[in-house]
Amino acid sequence: MQVKAPRGTYDILPQDSVKWQYIEKIMRDSAESFGFREIRTPLFEHSELFQRGVGQGTDIVSKEMYSFNDRSRRSLTLRPEGTAPCARALIEHGIYSGVMPVKWYYLGPMFRYDRPQTGRYRQFHQFGVEAFGSNSPYLDAEIIILLVEILRRLGLDDYELHLNSLGCSVCRDDYRQKLLQHISPFKEQLCQDCQQRYMQNPLRVLDCKMETCHQAIRGYPIFYDHLCPYCQEHYSRVQAALQANGVSYIHDNNLVRGLDYYSNTAFEIHLPGIGAQSAVGGGGRYDGLVKELGGPDIPGIGFALGMERLLLALDMLGKREFSKPSLDVFVVVMNDAYEMQGLQLVSELRRRGIRADKDYGGRSGKAQMKYAGKTAARFVVMVGEEEVEKHFWTLRDMQSKEQRQLGQEELIDSIRSVIETK
RNA sequence: GUGGAUGUAGCUCAGUCGGCUAGAGCACCAGAUUGUGGCUCUGGGGGCCGUGGGUUCAAGUCCCAUCAUCCACCCCA
Numbered sequence: 491m492q493v494k495a496p497r498g499t500y501d502i503l504p505q506d507s508v509k510w511q512y513i514e515k516i517m518r519d520s521a522e523s524f525g526f527r528e529i530r531t532p533l534f535e536h537s538e539l540f541q542r543g544v545g546q547g548t549d550i551v552s553k554e555m556y557s558f559n560d561r562s563r564r565s566l567t568l569r570p571e572g573t574a575p576c577a578r579a580l581i582e583h584g585i586y587s588g589v590m591p592v593k594w595y596y597l598g599p600m601f602r603y604d605r606p607q608t609g610r611y612r613q614f615h616q617f618g619v620e621a622f623g624s625n626s627p628y629l630d631a632e633i634i635i636l637l638v639e640i641l642r643r644l645g646l647d648d649y650e651l652h653l654n655s656l657g658c659s660v661c662r663d664d665y666r667q668k669l670l671q672h673i674s675p676f677k678e679q680l681c682q683d684c685q686q687r688y689m690q691n692p693l694r695v696l697d698c699k700m701e702t703c704h705q706a707i708r709g710y711p712i713f714y715d716h717l718c719p720y721c722q723e724h725y726s727r728v729q730a731a732l733q734a735n736g737v738s739y740i741h742d743n744n745l746v747r748g749l750d751y752y753s754n755t756a757f758e759i760h761l762p763g764i765g766a767q768s769a770v771g772g773g774g775r776y777d778g779l780v781k782e783l784g785g786p787d788i789p790g791i792g793f794a795l796g797m798e799r800l801l802l803a804l805d806m807l808g809k810r811e812f813s814k815p816s817l818d819v820f821v822v823v824m825n826d827a828y829e830m831q832g833l834q835l836v837s838e839l840r841r842r843g844i845r846a847d848k849d850y851g852g853r854s855g856k857a858q859m860k861y862a863g864k865t866a867a868r869f870v871v872m873v874g875e876e877e878v879e880k881h882f883w884t885l886r887d888m889q890s891k892e893q894r895q896l897g898q899e900e901l902i903d904s905i906r907s908v909i910e911t912k
Numbered sequence: 913g914u915g916g917a918u919g920u921a922g923c924u925c926a927g928u929c930g931g932c933u934a935g936a937g938c939a940c941c942a943g944a945u946u947g948u949g950g951c952u953c954u955g956g957g958g959g960c961c962g963u964g965g966g967u968u969c970a971a972g973u974c975c976c977a978u979c980a981u982c983c984a985c986c987c988c989a
Contacts, residue, residue, distance in 0.1 A: 549986085610989080767988075824948090870948080
């Protein structure tokens with residue numbers, strides 16, 4: 491049995507890596523234009539970081555972590571998300587004692603043990619941003635504007651932005667009590683899953699798909715109506731700021747993010763039409779996280795975008811064509827005897843900034859021409875007996891089929907004059 | 913973790929009710945007189961029929977298991 495890539499992982503081959511480079515550049519440029527700078531944290535961390543930072547009750551910690559003991563029996567975990575590591579780094583380096591807010595972005599693989607499906611992998615990639623040290627609602631809005639801007643630059647304008655407020659720890663606990671009180675009498679009528687949710691995270695009962703559950707809990711109190719004055723004010727300012735910037739959103743009472751550290755603003759962005767895993771990004775405010783991890787009580791907010799899902803969307807909905815980078819010149823050596831001259835020529839062309847390659851298969855001139863055609867090289871330079879004897883090169887323009895005999899400097903100049911105007 | 917579909921060449925697939933050395937298209941390689949690409953023609957290489965077991969005189973085909981992929985649930989990115 492041959493060895494294959496592990497379940498839920500895959501190779502990104504050159505034809506696809508150009509797409510990755512394309513979206514990565516858009517993300518970096520966008521984030522940097524908003525004043526974010528890149529941070530790179532380790533791919534694995536002490537398991538404890540995620541247990542405390544993400545939360546014991548979450549799906550991520552309870553069943554999706556890739557954890558292992560290293561040789562000195564420390565429990566380590568391949569990072570399932572990027573926020574907790576950023577918070578850890580912020581604390582570890584005392585960054586919070588400098589200029590605030592701290593605005594970081596990151597880009598890279600995340601790991602979750604989940605059942606693979608289209609748009610869902612065990613090693614997947616996220617682009618994310620985090621801003622620490624400000625609880626201004628306008629920062630919340632700015633973060634969302636950045637998210638939307640990235641989608642716009644990618645040409646994926648047809649999104650749905652869901653927005654909600656999860657309140658602060660005070661009004662959330664308050665609401666939770668009210669909700670439990672409301673549901674309690676109908677507990678028996680809930681589905682199996684919801685009976686569980688009732689115990690662990692009653693807010694999740696609200697977006698159960700089962701009709702019977704909807705019926706059972708109808709008339710339930712709406713969180714929106716129970717936010718404390720501070721949280722209400724915060725949320726309405728976020729909304730006003732989004733409106734003022736022309737960002738349309740859907741207020742969604744049922745949006746309950748899975749990670750424990752969220753507070754106040756929470757959002758999720760969907761691209762309908764890419765299958766079941768339509769959430770391409772999500773995020774929110776996590777004002778308690780840094781303190782929870784042993785740092786000072788400073789607020790934070792961020793989001794993460796799923797790169798695979800964006801790529802999927804680009805393939806399915808995008809209009810963009812990706813041209814593969816092609817060679818400028820292919821050097822055809824007509825006779826084995828002149829291999830050395832051919833090699834010297836490609837090397838010189840490459841030194842002069844020309845993308846050049848040659849054949850190493852010892853193939854016939856005709857076969858090399860054929861191969862040159864496939865590489866879509868603009869020019870072929872022929873190296874044979876006549877060229878070497880008479881000190882010139884034969885340059886063939888593969889588009890016009892014109893051929894000229896040129897000295898080396900003329901050759902380079904004439905290649906450059908064409909490729910530089912491209 | 914639950915339910916369903918599917919696994920035959922690098923890719924897309926055909927292969928009847930079990931019955932010859934398992935096929936096609938594309939891709940790849942080579943030729944079509946002498947140093948020249950794309951088109952055409954000819955030829956060639958390449959398959960433990962996902963893997964393991966079972967039924968049978970005989971299994972790509974039937975049965976079981978297992979692995980993987982896909983779809984949905986769940987959850988999210």
